[in-house]
Amino acid sequence: MREIQIGGLVPFTTIDYPGKLACVLFLVGCPLRCVYCSNPHLLCVGDGEYDPASILDWLTVRVGKLEAVVFSGGEALMQGDATIEYMRRVRALGFKIGLHTNGFYPDTLARASDVIDWIGLDFKATCEKYPDLTGQNIAYNNMLRSLDVWLATGKEMEVRITCDPRYVGKDDLVKITEILSARGVCNIAIQKYIPHFEDASNATSESMRSQFFTDTDLRNTINSRFKSVTWRE
Numbered sequence: 001m002r003e004i005q006i007g008g009l010v011p012f013t014t015i016d017y018p019g020k021l022a023c024v025l026f027l028v029g030c031p032l033r034c035v036y037c038s039n040p041h042l043l044c045v046g047d048g049e050y051d052p053a054s055i056l057d058w059l060t061v062r063v064g065k066l067e068a069v070v071f072s073g074g075e076a077l078m079q080g081d082a083t084i085e086y087m088r089r090v091r092a093l094g095f096k097i098g099l100h101t102n103g104f105y106p107d108t109l110a111r112a113s114d115v116i117d118w119i120g121l122d123f124k125a126t127c128e129k130y131p132d133l134t135g136q137n138i139a140y141n142n143m144l145r146s147l148d149v150w151l152a153t154g155k156e157m158e159v160r161i162t163c164d165p166r167y168v169g170k171d172d173l174v175k176i177t178e179i180l181s182a183r184g185v186c187n188i189a190i191q192k193y194i195p196h197f198e199d200a201s202n203a204t205s206e207s208m209r210s211q212f213f214t215d216t217d218l219r220n221t222i223n224s225r226f227k228s229v230t231w232r233e
């Protein structure tokens with residue numbers, strides 16, 4: 001059995017798994033190349049910096065203190081069955097399992113659905129803009145398949161839309177939320193875009209980034225479509 005490669009660890013967080021005290025494991029490797037990626041050091045599969053067995057030991061002494069372990073990245077499902085097997089070992093310690101995912105691996109998500117308790121799924125843009133944003137032609141369709149795989153489980157989820165104004169306009173946000181509402185999604189988060197590595201020739205301004213959050217009509221329209229909308233500024 002191949003061991004997973006872990007490139008980062010946040011030992012304590014209250015915001016990465018809803019309602020639970022958690023830690024986050026960042027797995028290396030991602031099939032996408034989003035223009036705004038804030039974790040470029042995690043995109044290529046290589047030797048992880050953390051020993052998976054040592055992390056399990058570390059988690060063992062946190063039983064009763066932490067409630068959940070969130071797998072993030074990169075894209076944690078890129079490591080396939082190695083990730084699923086590691087999730088099983090972590091869950092056997094008594095932790096809830098969370099996954100932050102770009103949805104690129106719907107078949108792997110289906111195989112992992114019995115061991116994962118909650119996911120946060122990225123819905124990055126409309127179908128037309130997905131390839132430019134992510135560098136991948138099939139990312140949108142795969143993400144939609146993952147959405148449907150997870151909806152079929154009936155388990156909790158949050159769909160996240162990060163509003164990079166270069167790739168998501170207000171009309172796009174309305175279209176995306178229509179799609180999500182029609183599919184039966186209950187919980188979404190609208191996330192403000194934070195520039196990390198912007199090219200000066202294609203930079204965004206604060207007013208461009210905050211336009212979604214200051215538009216009361218837009219907010220009311222979107223809020224009316226879901227059980228819960230988190231506006232994450």
Ligand code: SF4
Pocket residue numbers: 030031032033034036037038039040043073074075102
């Ligand atoms: S999916 Fe996430 S980790 Fe992968 S390139 Fe996009 S922003 Fe970066």
